[in-house]
Amino acid sequence: MKNEFQVIADLIEKDKKVLDVGCADGTLMKFLKKNKNINIRGLEISKEKVQECIAKGLTVIEGNAEKDLKQFPDKSFDYVVLSQTLQAFLNPELVLDELLRVGKKAIVTIPNFGYWKVRFHLLFKGTMPITKTLPDEWYNTPNLHMCTIKDFFHFVKSKDIKIFKSLALNNLNTSIISESNLGVKNLFADLGIFLIEK
Amino acid sequence: MNTEKNIKTLIVKKPLKLDCGKTIKDFPIAYETYGSLNSKKDNAILVFHALTGDQFVTGINPVTNKEGWWSYTVGPDKAIDTNKYFVICSNVIGGCMGSYGPSHKDSDQKIFGTNFPVITINDMVNAQYNLLDHFGIDKLFSITGGSMGGMQVLQFISNFPNKSKTVIPIATTSSHSAQNIAFNELGRQAITADSNWKDGNYTSNETNPGKGLAVARMAAHITYLSKKGLQEKFGRKLQEREDLKFGFDADFQIESYLRYQGSVFVDRFDANSYLYITRAMDYFDLAKQFKGNLSEAFINTRAKFFIISFTSDWLYPTQENKDIVIALNSIGADVGFVEIVSDKGHDSFLLDVPDFLNALKNFLDKSYEEN
Numbered sequence: 410m411k412n413e414f415q416v417i418a419d420l421i422e423k424d425k426k427v428l429d430v431g432c433a434d435g436t437l438m439k440f441l442k443k444n445k446n447i448n449i450r451g452l453e454i455s456k457e458k459v460q461e462c463i464a465k466g467l468t469v470i471e472g473n474a475e476k477d478l479k480q481f482p483d484k485s486f487d488y489v490v491l492s493q494t495l496q497a498f499l500n501p502e503l504v505l506d507e508l509l510r511v512g513k514k515a516i517v518t519i520p521n522f523g524y525w526k527v528r529f530h531l532l533f534k535g536t537m538p539i540t541k542t543l544p545d546e547w548y549n550t551p552n553l554h555m556c557t558i559k560d561f562f563h564f565v566k567s568k569d570i571k572i573f574k575s576l577a578l579n580n581l582n583t584s585i586i587s588e589s590n591l592g593v594k595n596l597f598a599d600l601g602i603f604l605i606e607k
Numbered sequence: 608m609n610t611e612k613n614i615k616t617l618i619v620k621k622p623l624k625l626d627c628g629k630t631i632k633d634f635p636i637a638y639e640t641y642g643s644l645n646s647k648k649d650n651a652i653l654v655f656h657a658l659t660g661d662q663f664v665t666g667i668n669p670v671t672n673k674e675g676w677w678s679y680t681v682g683p684d685k686a687i688d689t690n691k692y693f694v695i696c697s698n699v700i701g702g703c704m705g706s707y708g709p710s711h712k713d714s715d716q717k718i719f720g721t722n723f724p725v726i727t728i729n730d731m732v733n734a735q736y737n738l739l740d741h742f743g744i745d746k747l748f749s750i751t752g753g754s755m756g757g758m759q760v761l762q763f764i765s766n767f768p769n770k771s772k773t774v775i776p777i778a779t780t781s782s783h784s785a786q787n788i789a790f791n792e793l794g795r796q797a798i799t800a801d802s803n804w805k806d807g808n809y810t811s812n813e814t815n816p817g818k819g820l821a822v823a824r825m826a827a828h829i830t831y832l833s834k835k836g837l838q839e840k841f842g843r844k845l846q847e848r849e850d851l852k853f854g855f856d857a858d859f860q861i862e863s864y865l866r867y868q869g870s871v872f873v874d875r876f877d878a879n880s881y882l883y884i885t886r887a888m889d890y891f892d893l894a895k896q897f898k899g900n901l902s903e904a905f906i907n908t909r910a911k912f913f914i915i916s917f918t919s920d921w922l923y924p925t926q927e928n929k930d931i932v933i934a935l936n937s938i939g940a941d942v943g944f945v946e947i948v949s950d951k952g953h954d955s956f957l958l959d960v961p962d963f964l965n966a967l968k969n970f971l972d973k974s975y976e977e978n
Contacts, residue, residue: 466973470944480933
């Protein structure tokens, strides 16, 4: 399992109720169910991935976060997880609002467009950056609204969303992001992980 | 209509009060089982059949000598694996494969016909519930069925919230739409317009309203298929002829196909049963039973739901299946959902659709492992 999922799992206490939005093949779900006795649900847009989840015995609903989150009642999950998908929605702000409505807390991870390799790529190669966390070409990427850790940090602050924890990930290293080190983390982390609440 | 041998019957002694107000007792429920019940009695799956189905789910139906209606799905090593699970299916009341229905005789030894009480989906599941006592099963492992079978699944878990661990409604709805009712009415009108129907008082196979029933079946059959599926299978292909004949014979293969479907249906189905069962479907509105709030129907169950729809099903489209998912999510129920890609229309749940069969098998087997 990738380090990102390990960090997310560490943020969630045992026996909680969790919704994994865009749960893909259910790797994180399975881990949480098995190791933390989490009552876990998934929402996934890809039919193939939904089938993979069913084959793992996971409860998943085929659906689109932009349309289908509204069916869940307010604060019906302890945590709602959204891993590296916010930037792929037509309206990320609306999805973020929905995550925080449905979940008591939300865990959102962001591929960081401020990461030095991304900046280098654009600066020196002059083409759209391709990195481990951003593997697609400009013409086939699902990403519509790329942002940096700094962007997201300022965005949630402006919406009066409470940040419980913000973590910077660079390969296997995890460190805490704060207002004072934001510039550095924004340069050296390729992924940001935020535990937030509204 | 049926040959009595080969049909297993449970006589329900307990009176059953029907939604229409009448009470029935000492009535037969015809059933069939596949696989074997384990010692813990925790491997039973109750399957509910659709409008024209019966208790003979799989293998050769001993009455019609044709493959059972869910042969692709149920059997050894199949999606519903009878090596593992004990499958029970019974003919709905109002039906014509041995369960109490309009072709039965009343206390004066006169065939009921339309004097049979109007039954509902609720009545059907309340009658079938007696099978649990009969087999000494405290809790089913699963209940499943497609189309009208799915309606029974929803009604069953609403009536008996603790009686099944898992619940799998397939290609169904919680409320019959105007379009659904319209198609059923078309079928009923075809039957009652047949001069042999005689207000339901026909008495033998020779004088039954076969023509009307065949038309009803033909119209319904179209609703079970998709436009694309029909076009791919038949297109404008001609039936055993080089050119159009400028007459009203079956020039096109699709005409011949429908005529055949109508004619074989008449041999195995009772016209009055068709009236009764379509009526039961039309009356089905689960939300209405709970003052318009569908979620309330499931508020007392802890069962795990898995809902399946098909892309090309326009009779019970994905949205109607999703409405059930939404109602369950709004009360925090354990519900999974998948829409299967298929060109085979509503009939997809009866056919060899690998994505459907895999999803069903995986859900059942994984849920059973967690048992």
